[in-house]
Amino acid sequence: MFTDLAGKVAVITGASKGIGRGIAVRFGQEKMKVVVNDYHNSDQASMVVEEVKKAGGDAIAVCADVSREDEIKRLIKTAVETFGSLDVLVNNAGIQTTCPSHELSLEEWHKVMDTNLTGPFVACREAIKYMLAHNILGNIINVSSVHQKIPKPLHAHYASSKGGLRMLTETLALEYAPHGIRINTIAPGAIATPMNDHILSDPKQNEVVLSLIPMNRVGEPKQIASAAAWLASEEASYVTGVTLFVDGGMTLYPFFLKG
Numbered sequence: 457m458f459t460d461l462a463g464k465v466a467v468i469t470g471a472s473k474g475i476g477r478g479i480a481v482r483f484g485q486e487k488m489k490v491v492v493n494d495y496h497n498s499d500q501a502s503m504v505v506e507e508v509k510k511a512g513g514d515a516i517a518v519c520a521d522v523s524r525e526d527e528i529k530r531l532i533k534t535a536v537e538t539f540g541s542l543d544v545l546v547n548n549a550g551i552q553t554t555c556p557s558h559e560l561s562l563e564e565w566h567k568v569m570d571t572n573l574t575g576p577f578v579a580c581r582e583a584i585k586y587m588l589a590h591n592i593l594g595n596i597i598n599v600s601s602v603h604q605k606i607p608k609p610l611h612a613h614y615a616s617s618k619g620g621l622r623m624l625t626e627t628l629a630l631e632y633a634p635h636g637i638r639i640n641t642i643a644p645g646a647i648a649t650p651m652n653d654h655i656l657s658d659p660k661q662n663e664v665v666l667s668l669i670p671m672n673r674v675g676e677p678k679q680i681a682s683a684a685a686w687l688a689s690e691e692a693s694y695v696t697g698v699t700l701f702v703d704g705g706m707t708l709y710p711f712f713l714k715g
Contacts, residue, residue, distance in 0.1 A: 461688060467490075483513060493549070545597070551572065599644065638696040640699070645701070
């Protein structure tokens with residue numbers, strides 16, 4: 457546990473399941489005050505709120521579409537009005553669809569980009585405004601993917617959004633480091649989440665996935681959550697502008713394990 461996190465206020469987007477839920481519960485264990493955001497599933501978000509409280513923290517659920525500027529502003533405003541501050545922002549919400557690039561419509565491109573890249577930019581902007589105005593040495597964590605580095609055919613919009621998120625992180629980290637605001641990225645590999653259920657539940661596809669992971673096992677949301685807690689804590693107070701890959705070695709060119 458990181459004792460300096462106790463009482464701090466965090467907003468986590470896409471927090472009703474998967475990685476976002478894992479981070480929310482871990483922040484509860486750190487005795488933080490957590491805003492659990494979900495797009496539309498208020499029941500799932502409410503369940504996560506109860507998990508956070510049971511873990512030792514405090515929490516509220518806020519439904520908001522992070523692809524919309526007005527709803528992001530409302531999300532940040534609600535956090536501040538409810539808990540009195542904003543110390544940590546975790547941009548976790550993300551979507552992906554599969555489509556050959558030559559058939560990819562602009563509508564589908566924008567849908568993914570608005571959620572995965574534009575939304576995090578707006579959330580970062582609003583959080584930074586608040587932190588600057590209130591002299592808060594804040595912390596922003598953007599949840600990306602190994603596909604900010606590894607190309608992903610049939611997912612040009614998704615991979616592009618994650619590559620853009622990496623550069624957004626590095627640019628903002630450089631710009632606001634003099635103000636004591638730290639901004640980093642976590643890039644998960646294959647994690648057992650609802651988004652990946654259709655792949656990991658298929659024995660053949662699961663075997664293919666494992667062949668790409670040198671550690672030969674799929675990760676769990678709690679492992680991403682541990683990385684998020686560390687980045688948010690004072691233990692990482694000299695860390696900004698980095699991507700922390702939590703991927704079992706997936707980005708290490710596993711093909712070369714055989715020499």
